[in-house]
Amino acid sequence: MTNTKNLERDYDKELIQRTVSGDLRAFTELVRKYEKPVAATVISMLGYCSEADDVGQEVFISFYKNIEKFRYESGVKTYLIRIAINLSLNELKRRKRLNFRFTDYKNVSNEVANDTQNISDNQEVIQLAINKLDKKMKAVVILRLIEGYSTKETAEILEIPEGTVLSRLARAQEILREFLKEKIRNYEKR
Amino acid sequence: MKKDKTKKINQTEELNQEMWTYSLSKNKSIEEIKEMEKTRHFIWENLKDLEYSFNPFFVEILMNKITKSSPLHDISFDLSFLLRRVMIFALFTLVFLLSYLYTTYGSLSELLVINTELLNDTKLISSILNEF
Numbered sequence: 001m002t003n004t005k006n007l008e009r010d011y012d013k014e015l016i017q018r019t020v021s022g023d024l025r026a027f028t029e030l031v032r033k034y035e036k037p038v039a040a041t042v043i044s045m046l047g048y049c050s051e052a053d054d055v056g057q058e059v060f061i062s063f064y065k066n067i068e069k070f071r072y073e074s075g076v077k078t079y080l081i082r083i084a085i086n087l088s089l090n091e092l093k094r095r096k097r098l099n100f101r102f103t104d105y106k107n108v109s110n111e112v113a114n115d116t117q118n119i120s121d122n123q124e125v126i127q128l129a130i131n132k133l134d135k136k137m138k139a140v141v142i143l144r145l146i147e148g149y150s151t152k153e154t155a156e157i158l159e160i161p162e163g164t165v166l167s168r169l170a171r172a173q174e175i176l177r178e179f180l181k182e183k184i185r186n187y188e189k190r
Numbered sequence: 191m192k193k194d195k196t197k198k199i200n201q202t203e204e205l206n207q208e209m210w211t212y213s214l215s216k217n218k219s220i221e222e223i224k225e226m227e228k229t230r231h232f233i234w235e236n237l238k239d240l241e242y243s244f245n246p247f248f249v250e251i252l253m254n255k256i257t258k259s260s261p262l263h264d265i266s267f268d269l270s271f272l273l274r275r276v277m278i279f280a281l282f283t284l285v286f287l288l289s290y291l292y293t294t295y296g297s298l299s300e301l302l303v304i305n306t307e308l309l310n311d312t313k314l315i316s317s318i319l320n321e322f
Contacts, residue, residue, distance in 0.1 A: 024253065031249050043242040055246050057252050064256055122236040145230065146237055148201040152225075153210060166212045170226070177229045183236075184232045 012076045020068055027067075031060050034077055037147070038084050043141040045088035055091055059083045074156060081149075082157045085139050092135050122183060127155065129179035137172040138163055202234055 018026035038059050044053045062083055065068075068108075070079070119128075130141055143154040144165060155162045206227060213223045245251075 005231075017273060024257065026251060027256070028253055031252060033313065035244065035248060039244045039248075042244045048242075053244050055249065057255065059261075060252055061255065122232075123240060126233055126236055143199075147271065149202065150201060168206060168214070170209065170212060172228050173226045174231070177225060180229060180232060184228055185236075187232055188228070 009072070009075060013072065016067060016070060016076070026065060030063075030076065034080050037077060038080055040147055041084045041142065043083050044112070044130075044146060045085070045138065046091055047127070051091055051160055055087045058087050062087075070116070077163055078153060080188070081143070081158070085143070085157060089135055089139065122187065125180065125183055126176075129176050133172055133175060137168050137175070140168040141172045141176070144169055202230070205230070 009017045009097075012030070015030050019187060035056075038056055042055050042059070043052045046055065063080060074082075105159065131139060133141060139158060142155060143149045143157060144151060149157065151162050151165050154165045160167070209226060209230075211225065212224060
C-alpha cells in the first residue's frame with residue numbers, strides 16, 4: 001500500500017517537473033488523473049450546474065499557475081481537493097450574497113421536511129438535505145462520509161484538527177437524521 | 191474505480207468505529223449512536239453508486255484556456271491590446287484635428303481654398319526667391 005502510494009507520488013512529481021519545464025501533455029495527464037475526484041467534490045458541494053464546471057476549471061488553472069511553488073508537503077490529490085473545497089465555499093458565499101438567504105436550522109428543517117415528503121427518490125432527498133447544511137459541515141460530510149476520505153485526510157484538506165472533523169460530522173448527522181427520519185423509517189420497513 | 195470502492199468500504203467501517211468512540215466520549219446513549227449509524231448507512235446505501243463528472247470536453251476547454259494564458263500568448267495579447275490603443279488614439283487625434291480646423295476655417299471647402307491660396311503664395315514666394 002505504502003509502496004503504491006510512493007510510486008504514485010513519484011509519478012506525480014515527475015509529471016509536475018515536466019509541466020514546469022513546459023510540457024503541457026504532462027499537465028493534461030495530471031488533469032485527467034484527478035478530474036474525477038475534483039468533480040465529485042465540486043459537484044457534491046454545488047450541485048450539477050454550469051458554475052461547477054467553472055469552479056473545476058479554476059481549480060486546475062490555480063494549480064497550473066502555482067505549480068512551481070508546489071512543495072510536496074501533501075499529495076497532489078489532497079492539494080487539489082483543498083483548492084476545490086475553498087473555491088466551492090467561495091462560490092457558495094457568492095450565491096448567498098446574491099440570494100440574501102441565511103441558514104436558519106429551525107426554518108430549514110421544516111422547509112426540508114416538507115420538501116422531502118414530496119420527493120420519492122432517496123438520492124435526491126439526501127442531496128437536498130446535505131445542501132441545506134451549513135457549508136463547513138457540508139464540506140466534512142462530503143469528504144468524510146460520502147467521498148470516503150479518512151478523518152486524517154479530511155482534516156488535512158480542510159486544515160482543521162481531526163477532533164473538529166468528528167465533532168462537525170456528529171452535529172451534521174444529527175441534523176441529517178432530523179431531515180431524513182421519515183425516509184429512513186420507510187427504508188427500514190422494506 | 192474498484193480500488194476507490196474498496197477504499198470507501200474500508201473508510202465506512204473505520205468511520206463507524208471512530209464515531210462510536212467519539213460519541214461514547216461525549217456521553218451519547220447507545221440508542222442515539224445506533225440512530226446515527228442508521229443515518230450513515232442510509233446515506234451510504236443510496237449514494238454509493240453515484241458518480242459525478244464534469245462536461246465531456248472539460249479537459250479540452252481547460253487546456254485551451256491554459257494555452258491561451260501561456261506567456262507567449264500574453265505577449266501577443268499585449269501587442270494587440272497596444273495596437274488597438276494606438277489606433278483609438280490616432281482616430282481621436284484625427285477627429286480632434288478635423289474639428290479644430292473646421293472651427294478655425296468655418297468649413298472644409300473654405301479650408302481647401304485657403305490651402306490652395308497658401309500653396310499659390312508659397313509658389314509665388316519661391317519664384318521671387320528664385321529671381322534673386
